[in-house]
Amino acid sequence: MNAVEVRAGYKYYGKDKDPKIVLNRINMTVTHGSIYGLLGASGCGKTTLLSCIVGVKFLNEGKITVLGGTPGKMGSGVPGPRVGYMPQEIALTEEFSIKETIYYFGRIYGMSTERIRERYKLLRDLLDLPTGSRQIGHCSGGQQRRVSFAAAMVHEPELLILDEPTVGLDPLLREKIWDFLVETTRTSKLAVIITTHYIEEARQANCIGLMRNGILLAEDSPQSILSKYEVDSLEDAFLQLCVKHGVSDEADENLKQVDTFTSHQEPIEIEKKIDEKPSLVKNEVKRKNSIESNDSETACCSGVGDMDCNKKSLVKNLQITTKRRMKALLAKNFLQMLRQPAGMVFLTCFPIFQLVCFYVAVGGNPIGLKLAIVNDEIQNINDCMNSSLVTTHINNDTCDLNKVSCRFINQINNTVAIKYFYDTFDAAYQDAKKGKVMGVIYFAKNFTQSMADIRDEGRFANEGSFFNAEIQIFMDKSDQQLTFFLEKKLRQTYQEFAQSLMADCNYPVKLGNIPIDFEQPIYGSYDGVYTDYIAPGVVMTMVFFLATLITSTIFITDRLEGVWDRTLVAGISTTELLIAHIITQSTVMLVQCCEIVILAAFIFDTENRGDNFTVIFLLMLLGFSGMLYGLFISIFCDSHTMANFMATGSFYPMIILCGIFWPLEGMSIYLQYIAFLLPFTLPSIAVRNILAKGWSIAHASVIAGYGITVIWIVVLLTLCLIGLKIKK
């Protein structure tokens, strides 16, 4: 039994209708106790082939057998401890020290601490590793590569897969690594597949496969290839093979043609197929039969180690419990987090910072608003300031009014607006147009007299009196919030003015009131409600998107840096990875949610008539769905840039539609339905109702908040699982 057998391996990326073929009916055989050098230009499909061998990607067609089993199948040990994988990228946790890295991999491979210590010492000496306490992030590129190599070797795998292991290493160390591999494969069953850009160093391999545009052009021992092409170097042999296949575009074209005619292809002979298309179908039928019946014939090279590939190796006794791996993963996640001071500060302080910004910036009464006053009733505005001139005389049953406009003007204090007095209406209006003042208050020449006429003549008063007795206000309404505030204040001022006038005239004070009385509110208060209204929405969006950003950033970084694949190859399942992330992230979210609730409740005194736990639990669930949304983004976006576009692109519509900027009742009914389906519209309403109304989990509104969050969790989780499957 060979260590690795690939038969008619076919893989493409992209759509079925327009596939980008990366592996085209590849056959490959790697024997035990041998080194297989996989050579080929960048982009020819080497990494994809290796990923399929280690079981993190799958072929579209064809068959792979690794160590007697099918990668990815239960009990095959692949991915898992039977394989050692060193990806092209460094794929290590930068926050770990060298020693911690080796111990981490040892633990997830299920080794005992004693055994890890022994292996660490051996690999440290062999690879000339720097001192164990040095952090990976502080190592040079070459040192990181050596640690990466050690991590792949620590558990003495049966199959070692090394993707460009010697890049950036000095020649002496390269030689040392090759010597080590040659010696180990000679004296054990270890099979090694190695890709390298240094074609000549592959001479030391027992077998080499020359790959181009998804086809294995040749698979033979270095000596056979050299003699077959009558050249001195492998480079020249490779060159000859490439020339035979024409330039790259032609080769691509050939690939398509071959693909049309064949379902299998044999190394070296591919060039014949291209020249002899008519006979292809016949040949392929023959070949197809031979593949299944005579696997051993395709094994071009014999290893020099022990070739006994018995089934015992399938059940190699490495007892790895999920518990132990989870422990190692969790320790890694937390250590990684704790060792990033900037990240820790961000995670713990950012919610506080955002909330403090919100509370100190939103909800305060605007002050310093400028109002122009034009009073044609008096010659000199200073007359208004002399209170002895602004009087009301009571004679018998009558009340003599005097300069009533001044009463109103004096009633406007600085908390309402700062007054600027103008002589003419035109001058004031022009300044309002120029934005120097927010509005103009105008009193007509016979304002007081007109008021008295209306009072005395009632329904017989003339039209002009009604007009002149009005306080005319011209507002710059371009800033709705400010004018809303100013209008409210001016109405209050008028009420106070009218009441004081009634009191001075010995009339019932209530005569100055408009006949609508807003009684004690059922819920909430008449002051400061805006902050309380939008706070739940703000907090919800914060928790959701923080979780989204953190998760998508972590997963995309892990994928780009190869950590994701390396962890999967080490035998950690996607589910375990997700659970470890969820536990870590949930801890962070719990801290953040508690911070938010404590800050809002105790520092900023947000009214809460309900239960804190109902709020925190809903926040946590929402953060959880945000986390899944981050995972969803990370699965479907290949780069941070794309992820940021997607996160920001969805962030704004969700915030705008969730009702914190404008009441949902102001939207069309169809838009309201859409808004209700979004992740934090109903949860925001639920939290608002818990805080302001004290409603419990039994109330329909709170149930709806929880319900939609759970639905989002289920939908996103399903999409993520489907995405992870598709992406393999």
Ligand SMILES: Nc1ncnc2c1ncn2[C@@H]1O[C@H](COP(=O)(O)OP(=O)(O)OP(=O)(O)O)[C@@H](O)[C@H]1O
């Ligand atoms: N997930 C993917 N989706 C689409 N195309 C991909 C994907 N992964 C790889 N490819 C493409 O498949 C081809 C083979 O990629 P692969 O990484 O296997 O090549 P390689 O021989 O290992 O190259 P290198 O030595 O540069 O890593 C490349 O053209 C690459 O752009």
